Amino acid sequence: MSAPIYLGVIGVGGVGTAFLNQLARLPNAPKLILLARSSQTLLSPTPSYSPSIPAAEWKTAVETPSLTKSGALTPDEIASYLASAPGRSVLVDNTSDPALASSYPVFLRKGISIVTPNKKGFSSDLSLWKDIFASAAEGKALVYHESTVGAGLPVISTLKDLVATGDEVTRIEGVFSGTLSFLFNTFAPASGGSDAKWSEVVAKAKELGYTEPDPRDDLNGMDVARKLTILARIAGLDVQSPDSFPIESLIPAELASLPSSSDGITQFMTRLPEFDAQMAGIKEGAEKAGKVVRYVGSVDVGKKEVRVGLQQFDKDSAIAGLKGSDNIISFYTRRYGSNPLIVQGAGAGGDVTAMGVTADLIKVLERLS
Amino acid sequence: MSAPIYLGVIGVGGVGTAFLNQLARLPNAPKLILLARSSQTLLSPTPSYSPSIPAAEWKTAVETPSLTKSGALTPDEIASYLASAPGRSVLVDNTSDPALASSYPVFLRKGISIVTPNKKGFSSDLSLWKDIFASAAEGKALVYHESTVGAGLPVISTLKDLVATGDEVTRIEGVFSGTLSFLFNTFAPASGGSDAKWSEVVAKAKELGYTEPDPRDDLNGMDVARKLTILARIAGLDVQSPDSFPIESLIPAELASLPSSSDGITQFMTRLPEFDAQMAGIKEGAEKAGKVVRYVGSVDVGKKEVRVGLQQFDKDSAIAGLKGSDNIISFYTRRYGSNPLIVQGAGAGGDVTAMGVTADLIKVLERLS
Numbered sequence: 153m154s155a156p157i158y159l160g161v162i163g164v165g166g167v168g169t170a171f172l173n174q175l176a177r178l179p180n181a182p183k184l185i186l187l188a189r190s191s192q193t194l195l196s197p198t199p200s201y202s203p204s205i206p207a208a209e210w211k212t213a214v215e216t217p218s219l220t221k222s223g224a225l226t227p228d229e230i231a232s233y234l235a236s237a238p239g240r241s242v243l244v245d246n247t248s249d250p251a252l253a254s255s256y257p258v259f260l261r262k263g264i265s266i267v268t269p270n271k272k273g274f275s276s277d278l279s280l281w282k283d284i285f286a287s288a289a290e291g292k293a294l295v296y297h298e299s300t301v302g303a304g305l306p307v308i309s310t311l312k313d314l315v316a317t318g319d320e321v322t323r324i325e326g327v328f329s330g331t332l333s334f335l336f337n338t339f340a341p342a343s344g345g346s347d348a349k350w351s352e353v354v355a356k357a358k359e360l361g362y363t364e365p366d367p368r369d370d371l372n373g374m375d376v377a378r379k380l381t382i383l384a385r386i387a388g389l390d391v392q393s394p395d396s397f398p399i400e401s402l403i404p405a406e407l408a409s410l411p412s413s414s415d416g417i418t419q420f421m422t423r424l425p426e427f428d429a430q431m432a433g434i435k436e437g438a439e440k441a442g443k444v445v446r447y448v449g450s451v452d453v454g455k456k457e458v459r460v461g462l463q464q465f466d467k468d469s470a471i472a473g474l475k476g477s478d479n480i481i482s483f484y485t486r487r488y489g490s491n492p493l494i495v496q497g498a499g500a501g502g503d504v505t506a507m508g509v510t511a512d513l514i515k516v517l518e519r520l521s
Numbered sequence: 522m523s524a525p526i527y528l529g530v531i532g533v534g535g536v537g538t539a540f541l542n543q544l545a546r547l548p549n550a551p552k553l554i555l556l557a558r559s560s561q562t563l564l565s566p567t568p569s570y571s572p573s574i575p576a577a578e579w580k581t582a583v584e585t586p587s588l589t590k591s592g593a594l595t596p597d598e599i600a601s602y603l604a605s606a607p608g609r610s611v612l613v614d615n616t617s618d619p620a621l622a623s624s625y626p627v628f629l630r631k632g633i634s635i636v637t638p639n640k641k642g643f644s645s646d647l648s649l650w651k652d653i654f655a656s657a658a659e660g661k662a663l664v665y666h667e668s669t670v671g672a673g674l675p676v677i678s679t680l681k682d683l684v685a686t687g688d689e690v691t692r693i694e695g696v697f698s699g700t701l702s703f704l705f706n707t708f709a710p711a712s713g714g715s716d717a718k719w720s721e722v723v724a725k726a727k728e729l730g731y732t733e734p735d736p737r738d739d740l741n742g743m744d745v746a747r748k749l750t751i752l753a754r755i756a757g758l759d760v761q762s763p764d765s766f767p768i769e770s771l772i773p774a775e776l777a778s779l780p781s782s783s784d785g786i787t788q789f790m791t792r793l794p795e796f797d798a799q800m801a802g803i804k805e806g807a808e809k810a811g812k813v814v815r816y817v818g819s820v821d822v823g824k825k826e827v828r829v830g831l832q833q834f835d836k837d838s839a840i841a842g843l844k845g846s847d848n849i850i851s852f853y854t855r856r857y858g859s860n861p862l863i864v865q866g867a868g869a870g871g872d873v874t875a876m877g878v879t880a881d882l883i884k885v886l887e888r889l890s
Contacts, residue, residue, distance in 0.1 A: 177687045305862060306675040306682070313675070313880035318546045343837075468712075468842065470865075478860050487872040491847050493674065496839075497862035504856050511682035519888050 163246030170506035227255035269299030275378035299508030330500035350431035400461025529555035532615030539875035596624035638668030644747035668877030699869035769830025
């Protein structure tokens with residue numbers, strides 16, 4: 153019924169693969185004309201931008217003679233290619249690449265809309281955030297990034313709706329990392345009864361694939377800080393960067409300087425038990441107050457304060473009762489009063505992260521067509 | 522930047538008034554050209570459809586000489602008026618009128634989009650549901666009704682995103698009535714320690730304005746059944762009507778035939794204590810099992826079963842721990858696995874219901890412009 157929309161996708165990792173699966177099943181899917189991975193790019197041939205790449209067979213599509221193969225393209229080259237397509241185009245960035253994210257304004261000014269779970273564009277310097285939204289307005293392009301916080305959970309959309317309809321968001325609080333949720337739900341369950349040592353819990357999480365390859369990338373709190381930066385900015389705070397507010401790192405100072413090499417990771421895991429007594433002390437301190445300790449992030453909009461770190465919670469609170477690697481996000485607002493609006497559930501994983509990307513893409517397609 | 526969009530609003534009750542307040546503060550608000558209450562209609566004069574009605578001063582706008590006054594118009598007359606506006610138009614129905622809801626197809630076929638918290642159109646006969654969405658497709662018009670379930674909580678949008686992105690929703694469960702939430706959270710709190718009688722709790726809720734003028738309109742479970750009907754249909758079940766599945770009414774059979782007059786309400790409240798022992802028995806039965814009783818609704822998509830009624834829950838479950846008059850809605854899906862996606866918060870009240878309406882209106886404006 154409406155003009156076709158053209159789609160470029162970058163990244164075929166866990167989220168990227170899950171997204172392509174969802175895309176392949178989408179009715180009225182846009183035409184996939186670019187699929188880029190680290191060193192390879194598959195394109196529909198110009199100037200017809202046809203045939204498109206079959207999303208369901210993306211793995212073998214590289215053998216299709218009618219498609220164009222290329223090495224890695226620069227963001228500028230990708231933007232030029234998409235902008236010349238015979239219709240509106242959308243870029244889905246399924247990477248966590250900061251360089252690509254810093255090029256979003258180039259795409260947007262050319263009228264290319266962006267859908268992404270990549271936090272980097274929205275949580276780095278405030279100037280990039282402002283440039284992204286100014287460029288989108290200039291290029292009449294759309295930007296959707298639900299999966300940058302809480303994966304597919306309705307977090308960004310809910311906060312934007314609260315703000316857009318004139319509610320006053322006073323406070324946002326929650327557990328924003330699936331990894332840290334799992335670590336503390338296991339180390340200090342509200343129901344008690346765990347005597348696992350901190351280092352054992354970290355090792356188990358690493359073994360289960362719940363942490364980044366280098367667990368320090370979770371324990372440093374930076375991922376949580378980036379999510380808080382995004383939420384605080386949507387709520388109206390001009391947060392300069394994700395390190396412009398206090399972040400409590402769970403990496404012992406003594407181990408912070410170990411190299412990030414695989415050897416450094418091994419050393420870190422080997423030496424982590426030296427700090428078990430310290431974490432046990434934190435756990436017991438909370439227990440003595442009848443509470444449990446959790447790693448949370450919060451934004452106090454009135455005080456313009458963002459904080460990321462350990463905090464004690466009543467055992468019957470929603471945060472204390474979290475299960476597995478679930479996230480929970482509470483929005484306190486004028487209209488909702490003393491009981492916040494709460495969103496809870498899996499905040500990580502390929503399928504649910506991709507779900508947020510696909511749902512965003514559907515909304516962009518609805519608005520562009 | 523784009524062509525103006527024209528807006529008709531029906532209803533100036535609690536939700537309607539709150540909506541008009543939010544509309545008045547909206548940047549790039551559409552042109553309000555019709556405002557209808559029970560017996561009065563205010564219109565922008567034809568054929569120019571100008572000036573528009575100032576949303577901020579809607580109460581005194583009736584004295585504006587340049588606006589047209591009329592008595593009540595029929596849905597057909599309103600649809601004709603809106604369809605002739607010099608641009609796309611949207612109807613916001615802030616009533617709970619079943620007759621107006623049954624006319625949605627007339628509006629939609631004329632290309633008028635609909636935004637509403639009115640459950641009637643989506644929870645009555647399945648034929649009306651089908652007619653609404655077929656008419657919308659025919660008229661290329663949009664239908665948004667977030668506030669029909671859980672007020673402004675992101676319930677409908679979340680469920681639609683799950684379905685549209687190809688997740689398999691297996692089960693939906695929750696507390697869908699703010700009134701019944703308050704009644705049971707007060708009557709049988711998870712923390713124990715309440716010896717209030719059931720009839721006292723109902724009387725208190727009535728006094729606080731938490732119930733409908735006739736509390737039987739809450740206690741009969743019909744409002745919950747309508748919400749479950751809507752969710753079940755979005756999840757793919759062809760529910761014929763909101764009484765085509767079991768609904769446990771909390772109105773004692775002996776009092777069901779009392780008239781709905783104000784005299785009948787008084788008689789009902791006077792005789793309710795006769796049944797306190799029965800409700801105390803239900804509460805104690807749950808307590809003996811270490812649980813609490815709650816009034817919940819559930820959809821089992823696989824078994825095609827919808828149920829509304831009392832159920833026992835573990836004291837440390839999220840449903841048992843609800844506070845005040847909050848709603849909670851859990852979505853169990855293939856992608857989310859054993860831990861559901863949960864949305865929780867105030868599910869009733871003028872401001873938060875209007876927020877869902879305003880947020881929907883913003884989405885419609887974004888798609889139409």
